[in-house]
Amino acid sequence: MSDEAMGVSGAAPERVARVNLDAFRHNVRVLAAHAEPSEIMLAVKADAYGHGMIQLAAAALEAGATWLAVLDIPAALELRAAGFTVPIFAWMHAPNADFDGAVSEEIDIGVSAEWQLERIAQARAKLVERARAAADGAASDSAGDPPDDAEPSGAPTALPALTRVHLKIDTGLHRNGATPEQWPALVRRAMALDEEGALELYAVWSHLADASPADDSDALEKFRAAVAVAESLGARLQRLHLAASSAGIRMPEARFNFVRFGIAAYGVSPFDDETAEELGLRAVMTLAAPVVSVKRVPAGQGVSYGFDYRTEAPTTLALVPLGYADGIPRASNGKGQVWIAGTRYPVAGRVAMDQIVIDVGDAAVNVGDEVIVFGEAPSANAGAGTAGDSVPTAEEWAGWAQTIGDEIVARVGPRVVRQYVTDAPGDDGAAAAAAAAAAAGGESWVIADPEAMHAFGVAFAERLGAGSVLVLTGELGAGKTTFTRGLGEGLGVRGSVTSPTFVLARTHPTLSTGVPLVHVDAYRLGSAAELDDLDIDFANSIVVVEWGSGMIENLVGEHLELVIERPRGARADVVQTDGTDDGDAPVEPRTVTLHHHRGPGRVATGAPRG
Numbered sequence: 001m002s003d004e005a006m007g008v009s010g011a012a013p014e015r016v017a018r019v020n021l022d023a024f025r026h027n028v029r030v031l032a033a034h035a036e037p038s039e040i041m042l043a044v045k046a047d048a049y050g051h052g053m054i055q056l057a058a059a060a061l062e063a064g065a066t067w068l069a070v071l072d073i074p075a076a077l078e079l080r081a082a083g084f085t086v087p088i089f090a091w092m093h094a095p096n097a098d099f100d101g102a103v104s105e106e107i108d109i110g111v112s113a114e115w116q117l118e119r120i121a122q123a124r125a126k127l128v129e130r131a132r133a134a135a136d137g138a139a140s141d142s143a144g145d146p147p148d149d150a151e152p153s154g155a156p157t158a159l160p161a162l163t164r165v166h167l168k169i170d171t172g173l174h175r176n177g178a179t180p181e182q183w184p185a186l187v188r189r190a191m192a193l194d195e196e197g198a199l200e201l202y203a204v205w206s207h208l209a210d211a212s213p214a215d216d217s218d219a220l221e222k223f224r225a226a227v228a229v230a231e232s233l234g235a236r237l238q239r240l241h242l243a244a245s246s247a248g249i250r251m252p253e254a255r256f257n258f259v260r261f262g263i264a265a266y267g268v269s270p271f272d273d274e275t276a277e278e279l280g281l282r283a284v285m286t287l288a289a290p291v292v293s294v295k296r297v298p299a300g301q302g303v304s305y306g307f308d309y310r311t312e313a314p315t316t317l318a319l320v321p322l323g324y325a326d327g328i329p330r331a332s333n334g335k336g337q338v339w340i341a342g343t344r345y346p347v348a349g350r351v352a353m354d355q356i357v358i359d360v361g362d363a364a365v366n367v368g369d370e371v372i373v374f375g376e377a378p379s380a381n382a383g384a385g386t387a388g389d390s391v392p393t394a395e396e397w398a399g400w401a402q403t404i405g406d407e408i409v410a411r412v413g414p415r416v417v418r419q420y421v422t423d424a425p426g427d428d429g430a431a432a433a434a435a436a437a438a439a440a441g442g443e444s445w446v447i448a449d450p451e452a453m454h455a456f457g458v459a460f461a462e463r464l465g466a467g468s469v470l471v472l473t474g475e476l477g478a479g480k481t482t483f484t485r486g487l488g489e490g491l492g493v494r495g496s497v498t499s500p501t502f503v504l505a506r507t508h509p510t511l512s513t514g515v516p517l518v519h520v521d522a523y524r525l526g527s528a529a530e531l532d533d534l535d536i537d538f539a540n541s542i543v544v545v546e547w548g549s550g551m552i553e554n555l556v557g558e559h560l561e562l563v564i565e566r567p568r569g570a571r572a573d574v575v576q577t578d579g580t581d582d583g584d585a586p587v588e589p590r591t592v593t594l595h596h597h598r599g600p601g602r603v604a605t606g607a608p609r610g
């Protein structure tokens, strides 16, 4: 980490939540590519889930988010005061909420009840009145001017744009939002105030319960019904939004115009059957503190309040100045683990308000050694620490405390200093990985950036012809779609190649050779049988299968596989999925390795399928 990243002169803070902005930007890019063409309204409520609202809001916009979502008007005004000019959505309003401020600052308001509409209209009326008074004052000041000067001498006070109102329908969560019974009246009142020029009826939105796919489909139907009711009343809605992280990833039909991503962008999985890593997301927050005391104790000693824990043998106990006041869940009692220099050790005994004790056995742990509670390893890019135990994740802590990862990151307390870091540059892992691949007999390339990946795809086209099957292997954001887009260009296909996510298979006819490019996303396919069910004409096409490894072997006898990897141990990266990088993040090379597979598939490549 750079000195600047340490943020303090010499002394590291006692308790630190390192927030890796590159990891966060990576996640936002991955999610944006996933949800395309829906826009990203990034949720930075609750101080950006404990990470720091201002810093994370800025990083989200750099990575492609176009809207920000906060809980309430004070947070929205804080963002405006910090200079954010993008649309900001706020949806929870206490009776004394500052609607005047929200209307002046052009905050987008989520509205669940008619009184909120009236408050917005009143705030608008006040503004209009003030502007009129100012104009009148200016006009009377200039009473001595020649009569042909119709304009007041001072410029009229510019009014802010009309407040955009997003009406919320309760689709089953039973928090805020109008009930279906209240809905028509709310819509009518919004329409009337829109007609009067008091506000702009802009959107309809809701929030899902994430209870089950069936419950969410049910909520989606309720949402559609509410939209239909509004439209039948004559509302002309410009935008719809429903999905947060969970549905944004798994329920494409719920994405509409915006996905309000929150937790996934912070590198915590919204699912219990798929980890953040499996989703191609990186941990953003790393909670750490130094060991402040080490002592050797005999067997049979009680540790921490209540002596829930007793040493089994002579052992070393390390004291860490993080407790439940800092967010370590007391409910993790008996299960918690921390990471010190490549090894996990158990938290011994109860979590206290300010401290935990770690049983490190006979390991040589010293005062000053860094203890990581969850997050990412500190020195991955130095090549050290890649062996050994993985660092616990926020989700693991959630499991130990019977809560969700969201709570683990959001509850990190105010004594913990937030430090903003970025990936260390200058990693040469890509070259090393390429050398290793070459040694293993595969052809291998180091691809510098998304542009080079695109060019590589263009050039690779000449290796493929009718009957070719190419599997692309690499995590979300590795550059598979960028590669395929280049490949499409190299083959001269008609139309642009986009991510096939959730389409499963898309056929692009070629302009020249007549051999179509079939682009398949096998990510959501459960088995080779489902891939088989797509009835792809392998013999007469060039087939590119993303995530196809482990399935295609059963269908075709011979195929190529390109493995796209980030440099081993590297921490920097840029998502290349849609090829629309902002350009200011560090672009990191990829290693691409080509493998020829000659499997036992029942359909021989190049032969018609039976």
Ligand SMILES: *Cc1c(COP(=O)(O)O)cnc(C)c1O
Binding pocket: 043, 045, 207, 243, 244, 245, 246, 260, 261, 262, 263, 264, 270
């Ligand atoms: C918190 C929240 C989100 C973001 O939810 P995640 O599950 O964290 O992605 C979106 N919309 C609303 C209304 C929320 O309260």
